[in-house]
Amino acid sequence: MNKKWWKESVVYQVYPRSFKDSNGDGIGDLQGIISKLDYLKELGIDVIWLSPVYKSPNDDNGYDISDYQGIMDEFGTMADWDQLLEEMHNRGMKLIMDLVVNHSSDEHKWFVESRKSKDNPYRNYYIWRKGKDRKEPNNWGSNFGGSAWEYDEETDEYFLHLFSKKQPDLNWENPQLRKEVYNMMTWWLDKGIDGFRMDVVNFISKVEGLPDDEVKPGKKYASGSKYYRNGPKIHDYFQEMNREVLSKYDIMTVGEMPGVKPELAKKYTADDRNELNMVFQFQHMGLDNGKNGKWDLKPLYLPDLKENLTEWQKALENEGWNSLYFSNHDQPRSVSRFGDDGKYHKESAKMLATILHMMKGTPYVYQGEEIGMTNVHFSSIEDYKDIETINFYNEQMEAGKPIEETMKSIYEKSRDNARTPMQWDRSTNAGFTTGSPWIAVNPNYSEVNVESQIHDENSIFHYYKKLISLRKEHEIIVYGNYDLLLPEHEEVFAYSRALGDEKLLVLCNFYANEIEVELPTEGNLRSPKQLIRNYPGDATLSPKVKLKPYEAVVYKGSI
Incomplete structure (x- = not known):
């Protein structure tokens, strides 16, 4: 086992605009984050990934950067940022910054x-x-x-501009541009940060000549993505970046890479290739997309999810490394998307967490996920702030599509689902701000909030806390090999982990039906002991297992 601190860590993503406002202007800020570091420490977080806090005109919520070495006024000052880093390091937590270098702001x-x-x-x-x-x-x-x-x-x-017209793409063919980027990265690392999460970083190499692509029926423009995703010089750029910058520090690097498949991810993350530590891939995030993309809704078919996650687990078992996530600032809330945010809110949120945190890889918790924050249904498009959502709505209206159908897609898939303010308590605006929040708070904050969960041992928060502590206590959860059980089963996600003579059995009912399953012999454990369960009490392990709605249970034993 090639042991690394970032393999053994749990990462928490802070979307600063929506996390905690310290000065009443309705926008989350760096002092707000500092005020909540003890909360994150109690949860057991090792690493904070901070979404962009650089100077920006905010066309795409900070992912359009006008000064890579300055802090956005709304978030505070560089002195505030220095204090944040110091306070995190004092608590034994690490900081990774968002690196957005496929494009800049047009105001850079x-x-x-x-x-x-x-x-x-x-x-x-x-x-x-x-x-x-x-x-x-x-x-x-x-x-x-x-x-x-x-x-x-x-x-x-x-x-x-592969994104907004205020986000012109940088030309990575230019060695001077690359040198500027590496100098900027070195500047941040010398300030003491612990790594980078790299935004759409597999888009930086474009095919020479930028050829036309096929336009699909009913579309005005072609995708073009096959000419800029994982382009011809991408590995050269990463190896150069590693040589010039990354290799000189003990850091964590993760590349966000739409359209990457397991075999390619191995190239990006294998130890001997000297590129990155891990990638964010999106295959599992597209399994509930219809043929016309993310806004075209279709229900998730569980065997598809199992097959996809298993493919990634097996492909990167001995080389490379997986990042594990169901939620981030660009995705809807996982409990609304894959669970039940009504009757079985608590059970399904815990079940989804179990599936993810018991796998091999580095788990990522997105702010609010640890309390089961849900999607939001704003009544009017006027309440939405996300540029992608607003553009989709306008295109649908221009095409004469029904507003109800359009809003249903937005309720399910808008990025703003993840961006409503963090729900701290029952006070006005969920304790996020004393002012008027930049985006409306989800009305369910009086039921779903940190304050009500932190003192409740059966809460989603305490379940996440236990999952995170188990990862620190049991090496098998970090380094054990993974095997899927019951691959064809349409309601149960079951798998095992093995390390030496130790074995874990993970059983999750993905739906609201009570179900009985017969375990295959590969699921056999000697002297099984229950590690965690999302219902009270101990469940007995037998060849035929009964699972309650959304039940999740993990056993540890020997082979």
């Missing part, structure tokens, strides 16, 4: 210079092209809707 000084003239020294920091027949240089669409190109009158050329 590099881009301000770049658009001034074709011979400006910064011109080649971005991807500029002449139009074709008074149209865009190619037919790619933006990931946020519309064209991926924006015309600029000053120089009569277009610039590429």
Whole structure:
């Protein structure tokens, strides 16, 4: 076993805008995070991943950076940030920062210079092209809707933006640009941070010539993604980044990589390739997408989820490493999406946590997940802030689609589901702010909040706390090999873990029906002892197991 601290850690993602406001302006901030570090310490968190706090015009909630070495005024000052790092390190917690270098803001000084003239020294920091027949240089669409190109009158050329038009893509072909990025990364690491989470980082290498892609029926633009995901020079860039920066520090690196598959993830994360530690992949996040993408709703089929997670577990069993998550700032709330946020709210939230935290890999907890925060149903599109959601709504309205159908998709899949303020207590605005919150609070905060759970031993919070402590007590949970049981079963997610002569058995009922299952012989344990269960009391392990609605139970024994 190649033991590393980041393999043994549990990561908590803080989305600062929505975490805790200290000064009453309705926006979460760095002092707010500092005030809640003891809460995160009590939960058992080892690493905090901080979503962007850099200077930004906030077109995409901070993922459009105008100054990589400055702090957004709304969040505080660099002195506040320095204090945050010190306070975290004093508590034995580590900090990883969000690195957004596929694109910058159009208000970054590099881009301000770049658009001034074709011979400006910064011109080649971005991807500029002449139009074709008074149209865009190619037919790619933006990931946020519309064209991926924006015309600029000053120089009569277009610039590429795979996301918002205020997020121009950086040109990684330019060695000077890469040097600037590595210098900036080194600056943060020298300040004492413990690593980076890298935003859409497998988009940084584009295919030469940026060719047209096939436009699917009913679409105005092509995806283009096969020409910029995992592009031709991507491994060269990562190995250079590792050589110039990452290898010089004892840090954790995770690359967010839409469209990555297990065999490729092995290349990105294998020890001997000197690239990254782990990747965020999205295959399991697309299993409830219809043929027209995320807004096209379809129910999750459990065997699909089991097959996908198992494929990743087995592929990275002996080389590379998995990141484990069901929730983040771009995904709907997992208990609403895959569980039951009504009658079996507590049981299903605990069950989903069990599936994830007992697997091999580094688990990520997204703020509020540990108390079972749910999706929100705002009555009007006016209440939504997310650019992707608003663009989808406008496109649907222009196409004459029914508003009820459009809002149903938004209720299920909008990124704003994850961005409503953290629910601390029953006071006004859930204790998030004394002012008017930048986005409305989920109305269920009086029932779902930290204060009501922290003193309740049977709460979702205490269940997460126990899962995290078990990971620290039992090496098998971190390093044991994984095997799926009952692969075809449509209601039960069961698997085993093995390390030396120790074995774990994980049994999870994914639905609201009570069910009896016959365990295969591979599930046999000698001297089984119950480690954790999401219902009170001990359950007896026998060849035929009865599971209550959304029941999760974990046994440890020997082979």
